[in-house]
Amino acid sequence: MTAVGGVAGSVPATPQAESIGKPPLPKRVAGFFRRNEEHAWRWSARVAVVLPLAALVFAVTVLALKAWPAIRVNGWYFLYGRTWTEGSGYGAVVHTDGVAHPMGAQYGAWAILWGTVVSSVIAIVIALPLSIGAAFALTERLPGWISRPLGLAVEILAGIPSVVIGLWGILTFGPWLAKNVFPIIADHVPNVPVLRYFRNPVGGGEGLLSAGIVLALMIVPIITSTTRDLFLQVPPLPKEGASALGMTDWEVASKVTLPWVRSGIIGATVLGLGRALGETIAIVMIGGAVLRIPVNIYQPFTTVAATILTQLDGAFTDGTGFAVATLAELALVLAIISVGVNLVARLIITRTSRIGAPVGGA
Amino acid sequence: MTSVLAAGPSTGRRRMSTIIWRVLTYVALVLIMAPAAWLLISVLAHAAPHWRWSVLWTTLTPTGGGLRDQILGTLILMLGVFIIAGTIGVLAGIHLAELARPRKRSGKASGGPLRTASDILAGFPSIVLGYVGYTALVVGLHWGFSLLPALIILSIMVIPYIAKTTENSLRQVPTGYREGAEALGMSMGYGLRKVVLKSALPGIVTGLLLALAIACGETAPLIYTAGFAPTLPHSLTGQGAQFPYLTYVVYQYYNAPETQYHYLAFDAALILVVIVLLLLIASRMIVTRTQRHAEGARTRTRTPRRPRRPEPTGEPLDLVDLRR
Numbered sequence: 001m002t003a004v005g006g007v008a009g010s011v012p013a014t015p016q017a018e019s020i021g022k023p024p025l026p027k028r029v030a031g032f033f034r035r036n037e038e039h040a041w042r043w044s045a046r047v048a049v050v051l052p053l054a055a056l057v058f059a060v061t062v063l064a065l066k067a068w069p070a071i072r073v074n075g076w077y078f079l080y081g082r083t084w085t086e087g088s089g090y091g092a093v094v095h096t097d098g099v100a101h102p103m104g105a106q107y108g109a110w111a112i113l114w115g116t117v118v119s120s121v122i123a124i125v126i127a128l129p130l131s132i133g134a135a136f137a138l139t140e141r142l143p144g145w146i147s148r149p150l151g152l153a154v155e156i157l158a159g160i161p162s163v164v165i166g167l168w169g170i171l172t173f174g175p176w177l178a179k180n181v182f183p184i185i186a187d188h189v190p191n192v193p194v195l196r197y198f199r200n201p202v203g204g205g206e207g208l209l210s211a212g213i214v215l216a217l218m219i220v221p222i223i224t225s226t227t228r229d230l231f232l233q234v235p236p237l238p239k240e241g242a243s244a245l246g247m248t249d250w251e252v253a254s255k256v257t258l259p260w261v262r263s264g265i266i267g268a269t270v271l272g273l274g275r276a277l278g279e280t281i282a283i284v285m286i287g288g289a290v291l292r293i294p295v296n297i298y299q300p301f302t303t304v305a306a307t308i309l310t311q312l313d314g315a316f317t318d319g320t321g322f323a324v325a326t327l328a329e330l331a332l333v334l335a336i337i338s339v340g341v342n343l344v345a346r347l348i349i350t351r352t353s354r355i356g357a358p359v360g361g362a
Numbered sequence: 363m364t365s366v367l368a369a370g371p372s373t374g375r376r377r378m379s380t381i382i383w384r385v386l387t388y389v390a391l392v393l394i395m396a397p398a399a400w401l402l403i404s405v406l407a408h409a410a411p412h413w414r415w416s417v418l419w420t421t422l423t424p425t426g427g428g429l430r431d432q433i434l435g436t437l438i439l440m441l442g443v444f445i446i447a448g449t450i451g452v453l454a455g456i457h458l459a460e461l462a463r464p465r466k467r468s469g470k471a472s473g474g475p476l477r478t479a480s481d482i483l484a485g486f487p488s489i490v491l492g493y494v495g496y497t498a499l500v501v502g503l504h505w506g507f508s509l510l511p512a513l514i515i516l517s518i519m520v521i522p523y524i525a526k527t528t529e530n531s532l533r534q535v536p537t538g539y540r541e542g543a544e545a546l547g548m549s550m551g552y553g554l555r556k557v558v559l560k561s562a563l564p565g566i567v568t569g570l571l572l573a574l575a576i577a578c579g580e581t582a583p584l585i586y587t588a589g590f591a592p593t594l595p596h597s598l599t600g601q602g603a604q605f606p607y608l609t610y611v612v613y614q615y616y617n618a619p620e621t622q623y624h625y626l627a628f629d630a631a632l633i634l635v636v637i638v639l640l641l642l643i644a645s646r647m648i649v650t651r652t653q654r655h656a657e658g659a660r661t662r663t664r665t666p667r668r669p670r671r672p673e674p675t676g677e678p679l680d681l682v683d684l685r686r
Contacts, residue, residue, distance in 0.1 A: 052479050053479035161612075224394065309586075331494075
């Protein structure tokens with residue numbers, strides 16, 4: 001392709017010749033394809049786009065049907081009860097509301113729900129400031145030749161399988177935290193109501209705080225990359241204007257840039273929260289999956305997702321199938337929480353796109 | 363208006379706050395990057411000292427062995443997801459970007475219950491999908507722990523992701539391309555295939571690769587649908603068709619009593635990381651290449667290294683010029 005059209009004779013084939021030489025198909029077949037191609041695209045795409053909705057409806061229906069006996073027997077106790085026991089495997093089978101379950105079976109998921117919410121909140125509290133700070137450093141301060149590879153590193157962190165992060169967390173990171181970081185916190189925290197929770201003993205690194213920190217590491221890429229993109233969308237003029245008025249970096253950031261993208265960041269944070277709520281394997285490995293409310297923040301705990309995974313084998317031993325139904329109820333609760341969180345995020349993001357309309361406008 | 367003249371924070375404090383702010387942003391960056399680097403180094407450091415290449419081509423035995431069938435299993439899962447979720451996800455993305463009746467541009471950003479459903483599914487906890495797969499497919503349809511339910515559940519997991527990236531990259535195709543295709547008399551389907559999809563292809567492929575990275579790193583839904591086996595099964599479904607894959611090895615063997623199993627867990631983790639890195643690098647290369655070749659791109663246009671811009675010849679109007 002050197003010197004196109006330099007020598008007239010060297011131009012090989014005109015576009016027309018190329019396209020004429022192409023169709024070896026009989027005219028009628030080609031015509032059939034041409035006439036129906038649009039329909040083929042439209043219908044296959046229409047079917048494909050309905051599939052996520054269908055899958056969602058299917059999933060929730062299956063869960064609800066499966067969980068129905070458990071919902072009827074467990075009642076509201078499921079949400080606030082503190083006892084979680086399958087009942088006696090050898091004892092009599094009792095019927096409540098026509099649902100068979102082992103005698104003494106009692107399922108109160110308070111500790112599980114507590115662990116889910118608290119670990120996710122810890123993750124968000126750690127991840128949000130780190131992500132905003134890092135996004136600022138990446139977009140506003142560092143030159144492109146540094147920030148581009150670092151942005152790539154953030155993407156890599158997002159792609160690392162959670163089981164590998166869990167492996168690192170339980171073998172390397174958790175023990176390191178328990179040896180070098182947690183004692184510093186635990187030894188210096190006063191014995192007052194909330195902070196009491198941070199006092200000794202620190203344990204071996206398998207517990208709520210380690211899991212929260214690792215969860216934070218897993219949602220940091222989501223929030224950082226979204227925040228970075230948002231910062232890049234803030235038009236330069238307001239920022240330059242603020243600088244011209246004599247504002248410092250911090251003032252420009254806190255009074256111009258952050259308010260401009262605030263709802264976008266909230267939306268990204270809620271999406272990260274959704275990820276943290278649903279994370280399973282890393283929590284099982286690092287959190288210990290012990291079914292109780294930990295006595296301090298360093299002790300093992302469990303979440304809904306972790307319980308669903310770890311209790312399945314045990315649930316099979318319940319001949320009445322009630323334990324499996326209860327797991328379905330847990331899954332249903334998690335599904336409802338995650339759908340709710342997502343809808344809230346969408347609402348916030350929709351509001352953003354309206355507020356942020358001038359961005360990129362002509 | 364008095365506040366304008368009222369004494370604000372003193373200059374010293376403002377200067378301090380700026381310095382603190384700058385330092386804190388760098389500290390945040392370091393606090394993210396250091397664990398990420400540590401993680402990668404740690405995986406390598408755990409696997410490297412006892413690494414044997416025979417792990418790649420020997421099968422898992424009670425006394426150790428290798429991970430051949432687990433690697434193959436993960437690759438088969440990725441291939442299946444690529445075919446199933448790739449087809450459906452790309453078609454769904456095409457529908458959302460090109461075929462769905464356009465909404466009024468004014469009020470809502472982008473509506474449609476279908477898109478909402480897709481977004482919700484993208485944030486759906488994978489373990490819940492796994493449980494549904496277990497209840498409905500493994501038990502309900504008597505498929506047993508096997509490849510087919512695992513493929514279906516994994517595909518459902520990543521379809522929204524592929525649909526999203528496809529939609530986004532189609533939206534970046536300039537309207538002028540479509541108008542040009544129509545003006546040349548192309549039918550809608552032909553124009554879509556030859557003009558619009560072609561220029562959106564790099565973005566779509568990038569999304570597919572990242573979706574594969576997600577799929578190969580999943581564990582929880584696979585435990586519920588694929589089970590686990592030391593070797594590849596002979597059938598898609600049924601009893602005894604339990605399916606091997608890498609993530610389970612990491613999850614289950616890292617605290618096994620025997621040392622050779624620890625080694626296998628570390629090896630599996632390393633192989634997983636290598637697969638993910640390869641996928642990410644490939645996607646990044648596609649992005650960089652297309653950015654370099656894109657005309658009117660923001661990055662590095664007309665550097666001396668690229669002197670071969672087409673001269674304005676007697677060709678018809680270049681469609682790219684319509685781009686803003």
